[in-house]
Every structure is written in C-alpha cells, then in structure tokens.
Amino acid sequence: ETGVTQTPRHLVMGMTNKKSLKCEQHLGHNAMYWYKQSAKKPLELMFVYNFKEQTENNSVPSRFSPECPNSSHLFLHLHTLQPEDSALYLCASSPMTAIYGYTFGSGTRLTVV
Amino acid sequence: AQSVAQPEDQVKVAEGNPLTVKCTYSVSGNPYLFWYVQYPNRGLQFLLKYITGDNLVKGSYGFEAEFNKSQTSFHLKKPSALVSDSALYFCAVSAYSGGGADGLTFGKGTHLIIQP
Numbered sequence: 001e002t003g004v005t006q007t008p009r010h011l012v013m014g015m016t017n018k019k020s021l022k023c024e025q026h027l028g029h030n031a032m033y034w035y036k037q038s039a040k041k042p043l044e045l046m047f048v049y050n051f052k053e054q055t056e057n058n059s060v061p062s063r064f065s066p067e068c069p070n071s072s073h074l075f076l077h078l079h080t081l082q083p084e085d086s087a088l089y090l091c092a093s094s095p096m097t098a099i100y101g102y103t104f105g106s107g108t109r110l111t112v113v
Numbered sequence: 114a115q116s117v118a119q120p121e122d123q124v125k126v127a128e129g130n131p132l133t134v135k136c137t138y139s140v141s142g143n144p145y146l147f148w149y150v151q152y153p154n155r156g157l158q159f160l161l162k163y164i165t166g167d168n169l170v171k172g173s174y175g176f177e178a179e180f181n182k183s184q185t186s187f188h189l190k191k192p193s194a195l196v197s198d199s200a201l202y203f204c205a206v207s208a209y210s211g212g213g214a215d216g217l218t219f220g221k222g223t224h225l226i227i228q229p
Contacts, residue, residue, distance in 0.1 A: 002156065033216065042117070043203065043219040056216055090156055099164055101147055102217060104156035 003027045006091050006105035014113055015081060021108045023074040023091030029103070030096045032074040034066060037088040037107070049074060050096065081112045115140040117206050119220035126194045127228050134189040134223050136204030146187040147205040147217065148178055157203060163187060174198070194227045201225075 004025045013019050023032065034046040048056035049068040063085075065077040074091055088109050092102040116139045126132045138144055145164055149157040161172025168180045178189045187204060201224055205217040 002158070004156070006156075035219075040122075040221065042221045045216040045218070048216050058216070092157075099145055101159050101162055102157075104149075104158070106154070106156045109154070 002103050002105065004091060004093055004103050004105035006089075006108050008108060009106065010109045010111075012111045012113060013078065013081065015083075017081075018077070018079040020078065021076040021089055021091075021110075023076075023105055025072055025091075025093040025103070025105075027093060027103060028095075029093035030071055031094045032068060032071070033092045033094075033102065034074065034076055035090040035092065037090055043090070047076075078110075081110075083112050086110055086112045115144075115206050115208055115218045117204050117218055117220035119202075119204055119223045121223050122221070123224045123226065125226045125228060128196055129193055132189075132191050132194045132198070132225065132227075134202050134204075134225060136187045136189065136220060137185050138187060138204070138206040139185065140206050140208045142208045145207045146178075146180060147207075148172065148176070148187075148189050149203045149205065149219075151201040151203065151222070160189070160202075196227045196229055199225055199227045 007022045030051050032049045036044045045058050046060045047066045052068050063080050067075040088107045090107045091105045094102045118137045147162045148160040151157045160176050161170050163170045163180045171177045176191050201222045203222045204220045207217050
C-alpha cells in the first residue's frame with residue numbers, strides 16, 4: 001500500500017447511472033489530484049485541490065464533478081458518462097508543492113457500457 | 114505550457130544488458146523532473162527525481178537518470194536490466210512556480226520489456 005487508497009478498484013456503469021469514486025490519504029499531504037489514464041495517451045490531469053480548494057480544472061466535462069471535503073479525502077462524482085470515459089482513474093497526493101513528487105493510489109478501472 | 118516527449122512506445126533489452134528510456138521536456142523556467150513506473154493494474158510508483166544539483170540522479174531499484182539542460186533531456190538508465198524491470202515507465206515535468214500545488218505533466222509512457 002502506498003498510503004493513498006482508492007475505492008472501488010473496478011466499476012462498471014451504464015450511461016444513465018450516477019456513481020462516485022473515492023480517494024483517501026493519511027500521509028499528511030495538502031494537495032490531491034485526479035488523473036485519467038487512457039491507453040496509449042499521456043496521463044491527463046483533471047483536477048487539483050490544495051488545502052481543500054480547487055486550484056485547477058483542466059477543461060473537464062461537467063459530467064465529472066469533484067469534491068474535497070477535507071485534505072484527506074477526495075471524491076469524483078460521475079453522471080451520464082460516455083463510453084469514451086472508460087479509463088483508469090488515478091488519485092494522487094503530495095505535500096504542497098510538486099518538488100516532493102506525488103504518491104499515487106492503485107486507481108479505479110471504470111468501464112462505461 | 115509544459116510538455117514531455119517519450120519518443121519510444123516500447124524498448125526491448127536482453128536481461129543483463131544496460132537499458133535507456135528516453136525523455137525530453139519543454140518548460141518555462143527551471144524544471145522539476147520525475148520518473149515513475151507502473152506495473153499492471155497498479156498506480157504509478159516514484160523512481161527518482163531531479164530538482165537541482167548533480168546532473169546524475171540515483172533512484173530506486175538501481176535506476177538512475179541524467180539531466181541534460183542543453184538537450185532538455187532526462188533519460189532513465191540502468192547498467193544491468195532484470196526481467197522484473199519490465200513495466201510501463203513515465204517521465205514527468207513541473208515548473209517551479211514559487212509554491213502552491215502543481216500538476217505534473219506526464220509523457221505517454223514507454224513499455225520496457227526485458228527478455229530473458
């Protein structure tokens with residue numbers, strides 16, 4: 001375990017469903033991130049939270065809605081997704097600046113049917 | 114805007130031979146550079162980083178990387194490859210922004226295959 005826990009590990013959902021991904025870290029980090037990993041594409045930064053405040057939204061469609069209730073928890077709420085949204089969703093955390101690098105969770109493999 | 118290029122989708126090396134995985138970057142200002150490794154169905158694991166100082170950086174599992182400012186490169190190397198090194202490797206860059214949470218920009222990844 002890396003110290004960053006993501007649940008569920010696998011999720012299959014229909015295009016009309018609503019589901020949520022959860023990320024939890026107890027490393028004392030102040031920043032948390034959502035990345036999308038699709039085959040043969042670079043990791044795409046989706047959202048950045050710093051001390052619970054969203055500091056970056058990388059032009060992500062509104063069908064993805066993040067929530068960060070405290071520095072230890074991060075959620076990604078999903079609704080009316082498309083098949084092209086199927087991917088591995090990775091959560092990461094870091095101390096405030098990138099100089100320390102990130103700690104990643106194992107990811108949630110999402111399949112939209 | 115910052116970017117990372119990993120020009121090889123796949124690198125194959127015989128076990129025991131040296132390996133190199135290439136990475137070039139583009140960033141405004143001084144770069145922070147990272148290498149991560151990903152095993153199947155797992156998240157990314159930190160290998161090493163360059164922040165400042167010596168151009169040759171040593172990291173986990175016997176890996177090292179050389180920062181070359183003039184060529185804007187940060188190639189990953191290992192003197193003697195192991196079959197267990199087979200995985201997906203990502204190079205990443207961030208620019209110093211004076212503080213605050215920064216999003217790392219990643220390359221597409223390079224599949225490293227070590228043949229017995």
